[in-house]
Amino acid sequence: MQKSLHIIPEKCTGCTQCEIACSMQHDGIFSPSKSRIRVFKFHDEGRFVPYTCTQCSEAWCQRACPTGAIGINGETGAKVVSDTVCVGCKVCTIACPFGTINYVADSGKVAKCDLCDGDPACVKACPTGAIVFIDAQNTGFERMRSWAAKTDSGTPAKA
Amino acid sequence: MAWARKLLRVNLTTGTCTTEPLNMDWAKLYLGSRGLAAKYLVEEIDPKVDPLSPENKMIMATGPLTGTAASTAGRYTVTTKGELTGVIACSNSGGFFGNELKNAGLDMIIFEGKSPKPVYLLIQNEQAALIDADEFWGCSVWDTEEGIKAKHQDPFIRVASIGKAGEVGCKFAGIVNDMDRAAGRSGVGAVMGSKNLKAVAIRGTRGVRVNNPAQFIEAVNNGKRVLAENPVTGEGLPTYGTQVLMNVINEIGALPTHNHRDVQFVGASDISGEAMHAVRKDGTKNLVSNAACFGCTIACQRVSKIERSHFTVKDRPQYQIASGGLEYENAWALGADAGINDLEAITFANFICNEQGLDPITLGATIAAAMEMFEEGVITLEDTGGIDLRFGNAEALVQITELTAKGEGFGREIGLGSKRLCEKYGRGELHMGVKGQEFPAYDSRGIQGMGLTYATSNRGACHLRSYTVASEVLGIPEKTDPLVTEGKAGLVKAFQDATAAVDACGLCIFTTFAWTLEDIAPQVDAACEGDWSVDAMLELGERIWNMERQFNLAAGFTGKDDTLPKRILKDAAKTGPAKGRVNELGKMLPEYYELRGWNAEGQPTSETLQRLGLI
Numbered sequence: 001m002q003k004s005l006h007i008i009p010e011k012c013t014g015c016t017q018c019e020i021a022c023s024m025q026h027d028g029i030f031s032p033s034k035s036r037i038r039v040f041k042f043h044d045e046g047r048f049v050p051y052t053c054t055q056c057s058e059a060w061c062q063r064a065c066p067t068g069a070i071g072i073n074g075e076t077g078a079k080v081v082s083d084t085v086c087v088g089c090k091v092c093t094i095a096c097p098f099g100t101i102n103y104v105a106d107s108g109k110v111a112k113c114d115l116c117d118g119d120p121a122c123v124k125a126c127p128t129g130a131i132v133f134i135d136a137q138n139t140g141f142e143r144m145r146s147w148a149a150k151t152d153s154g155t156p157a158k159a
Numbered sequence: 160m161a162w163a164r165k166l167l168r169v170n171l172t173t174g175t176c177t178t179e180p181l182n183m184d185w186a187k188l189y190l191g192s193r194g195l196a197a198k199y200l201v202e203e204i205d206p207k208v209d210p211l212s213p214e215n216k217m218i219m220a221t222g223p224l225t226g227t228a229a230s231t232a233g234r235y236t237v238t239t240k241g242e243l244t245g246v247i248a249c250s251n252s253g254g255f256f257g258n259e260l261k262n263a264g265l266d267m268i269i270f271e272g273k274s275p276k277p278v279y280l281l282i283q284n285e286q287a288a289l290i291d292a293d294e295f296w297g298c299s300v301w302d303t304e305e306g307i308k309a310k311h312q313d314p315f316i317r318v319a320s321i322g323k324a325g326e327v328g329c330k331f332a333g334i335v336n337d338m339d340r341a342a343g344r345s346g347v348g349a350v351m352g353s354k355n356l357k358a359v360a361i362r363g364t365r366g367v368r369v370n371n372p373a374q375f376i377e378a379v380n381n382g383k384r385v386l387a388e389n390p391v392t393g394e395g396l397p398t399y400g401t402q403v404l405m406n407v408i409n410e411i412g413a414l415p416t417h418n419h420r421d422v423q424f425v426g427a428s429d430i431s432g433e434a435m436h437a438v439r440k441d442g443t444k445n446l447v448s449n450a451a452c453f454g455c456t457i458a459c460q461r462v463s464k465i466e467r468s469h470f471t472v473k474d475r476p477q478y479q480i481a482s483g484g485l486e487y488e489n490a491w492a493l494g495a496d497a498g499i500n501d502l503e504a505i506t507f508a509n510f511i512c513n514e515q516g517l518d519p520i521t522l523g524a525t526i527a528a529a530m531e532m533f534e535e536g537v538i539t540l541e542d543t544g545g546i547d548l549r550f551g552n553a554e555a556l557v558q559i560t561e562l563t564a565k566g567e568g569f570g571r572e573i574g575l576g577s578k579r580l581c582e583k584y585g586r587g588e589l590h591m592g593v594k595g596q597e598f599p600a601y602d603s604r605g606i607q608g609m610g611l612t613y614a615t616s617n618r619g620a621c622h623l624r625s626y627t628v629a630s631e632v633l634g635i636p637e638k639t640d641p642l643v644t645e646g647k648a649g650l651v652k653a654f655q656d657a658t659a660a661v662d663a664c665g666l667c668i669f670t671t672f673a674w675t676l677e678d679i680a681p682q683v684d685a686a687c688e689g690d691w692s693v694d695a696m697l698e699l700g701e702r703i704w705n706m707e708r709q710f711n712l713a714a715g716f717t718g719k720d721d722t723l724p725k726r727i728l729k730d731a732a733k734t735g736p737a738k739g740r741v742n743e744l745g746k747m748l749p750e751y752y753e754l755r756g757w758n759a760e761g762q763p764t765s766e767t768l769q770r771l772g773l774i
Contacts, residue, residue, distance in 0.1 A: 013397075013448075013449060013450055013451035013455075013458035014450050014451050014458075015451035015452070015453070015454060015455050015456060015458060016255075016451075016453060016454065017228065017230075017454055017456065020227075020228045020454055021228060023366065024228065024372070024376070027366065028368075028372070029366035029367065029368055030226055030227050030228055030366055030367040030368075030369075031262060031364060031365070031366030031367065032258070032262075033262065033315070033363075033364035033366075034364070034366065043338055043481070043482070044480040044481055044482070045447075045480075045481055046447035046448045046450070046462035046464070046481035047448070048450070106364075125228070127230075127383065127387060127456035127458075128458075
């Protein structure tokens with residue numbers, strides 16, 4: 001079964017435990033600036049939204065890479081950057097429509113979410129369940145269920 | 160490891176920034192943040208120095224855990240000689256600034272001297288420079304923070320700054336970071352303003368390492384689980400924030416109101432955590448969401464929006480936003496103490512405190528004292544510039560808050576704090592505080608241990624130096640009777656020492672609703688070199704406490720200053736469970752001195768100082 005990171009922003013408190021855990025997992029150091037998942041704060045609205053790579057099936061970053069540095073992990077489906085092949089040309093960062101692959105000046109390479117080989121550190125660190133790792137085919141089910149619950153209940157559904 | 164092992168020294172007089180190695184011998188004795196910064200301050204300034212003179216120093220410090228995955232480990236402290244109090248000040252703030260400082264590879268910044276013109280400090284990892292702040296002088300905290308990020312084209316810069324209040328010399332000006340997190344108390348912002356330092360802006364990407372990562376992650380995960388499973392940190396604080404206390408403290412008759420004339424407020428439920436959750440006339444709620452500081456798995460912070468039709472914001476769209484909402488202390492000071500039950504008005508006053516860098520506790524308490532003098536006729540309409548400063552007047556609260564923030568009109572007098580204000584009008588006994596700092600939101604006639612807490616607190620009256628409310632009201636770690644004095648000396652000492660140790664780590668004191676040092680010591684021990692057992696942590700706390708005490712004694716304070724206002728010691732509570740009670744400080748203080756190893760005058764004995772390695 002292929003699994004996806006599923007993000008539920010309304011549960012996020014903006015604590016950035018996901019960023020802290022991601023940097024330790026990949027860089028062996030606590031450094032949110034190196035995290036591949038980022039929590040965006042919309043202060044004046046009181047909203048926090050974690051955001052990271054969605055692991056496109058046909059990935060723009062992978063298509064754009066001139067050196068073939070972006071491969072696929074057969075087990076997780078994650079698009080994974082090979083540091084030995086990446087030349088830091090940044091074309092993938094232009095190609096990605098979501099901005100979730102980025103250049104890291106310290107290494108001279110790009111970095112993106114690799115799903116931690118199927119056991120994502122951000123999910124384990126999140127204290128509120130705002131980031132979960134579930135069947136990739138089911139990410140819409142909770143929302144579908146909440147709409148279903150309102151059907152014929154006499155209450156107009158609200159997005 | 161855990162420590163960056165480096166500090167930045169900023170001489171504002173000469174405009175130079177130099178790094179130096181952290182004194183690791185001291186780090187092993189004082190750990191970090193509140194403890195280590197106090198050690199540097201004690202070594203480097205004359206305790207008798209005028210707080211606003213260039214000879215006073217101001218230290219922004221992280222703890223060894225700051226910037227790690229430990230829950231709540233994003234805090235930093237500002238240590239200096241306090242302008243409001245004249246004793247050692249150590250104000251503590253959350254948000255994300257502390258982590259950024261640590262990620263820039265620094266444990267602390269020591270500011271000394273005074274800049275000839277307004278400047279801000281910009282740190283980008285190894286680069287640090289003082290930059291002309293003419294364009295930001297006069298700006299609010301909010302505009303300064305946004306302006307600096309825009310100017311340097313980096314939204315990830317974290318900023319701690321003073322607002323107008325710190326520039327105009329308000330004696331309880333604070334330093335605000337991340338828009339609404341504050342090192343609020345004791346006038347640390349007034350000291351920053353006196354140095355012509357508008358802001359500290361940091362971008363740090365170097366990361367934080369710990370001594371034993373595997374052991375550390377295990378200890379951190381254990382700690383996070385304890386917080387999640389505890390009813391206070393796992394449910395009460397995320398749902399209601401500290402405002403969970405408003406109705407509880409009112410019911411036990413310890414909610415000061417009308418400048419501590421009474422101990423129960425009829426309007427308490429109108430300004431409670433529950434009221435923030437209630438649906439308003441327009442279908443919205445005051446509370447938008449909760450929020451977390453860096454790495455915090457509790458998330459007690461309130462995010463609030465003021466009702467759009469409310470008089471405070473209806474013609475001012477810039478305040479129709481979500482921003483830092485009411486904590487219990489702020490709701491009490493701006494609300495209950497001033498006899499005001501208008502939740503939206505006190506939320507607005509709180510916004511202004513964040514926007515312009517004011518301590519809302521001292522502000523509310525000073526307004527309450529002024530209201531009492533106004534009702535007595537000591538302060539007149541002529542003095543206030545026509546503001547009808549009666550208890551309960553929400554419009555007056557808002558007007559006075561804005562004037563105080565700008566240092567204009569009668570706001571300039573409020574900006575003195577209640578001690579100086581009451582003395583100026585010949586009513587010094589109406590100052591409700593200790594060592595010049597106003598009480599927070601617990602009346603010590605109804606919670607006896609808090610009387611001893613306030614009287615002996617090293618930074619003036621404060622709940623964050625030994626929160627015996629936890630034991631006396633909430634039963635954490637075990638229930639004691641709030642109306643009994645027996646055993647409180649030991650309780651206060653234990654809370655004071657443990658709190659100093661927690662502060663020195665870089666953790667938030669709110670963890671201790673669930674954590675004891677048994678939960679904290681393993682995290683410190685895995686992160687830092689050295690042996691950090693529970694006993695070592697307790698000794699650390701005691702060492703810090705005695706060092707702060709020594710500073711205050713050298714500054715000219717004595718055991719005679721360990722007292723409470725006459726109103727608390729002589730005028731009995733009129734209602735509630737504490738009816739007929741005063742605070743019986745005299746029954747607790749001698750025992751406290753003895754437990755501390757101090758003489759009858761409240762001076763640490765040479766044996767005590769030797770035992771703690773302080774001489």
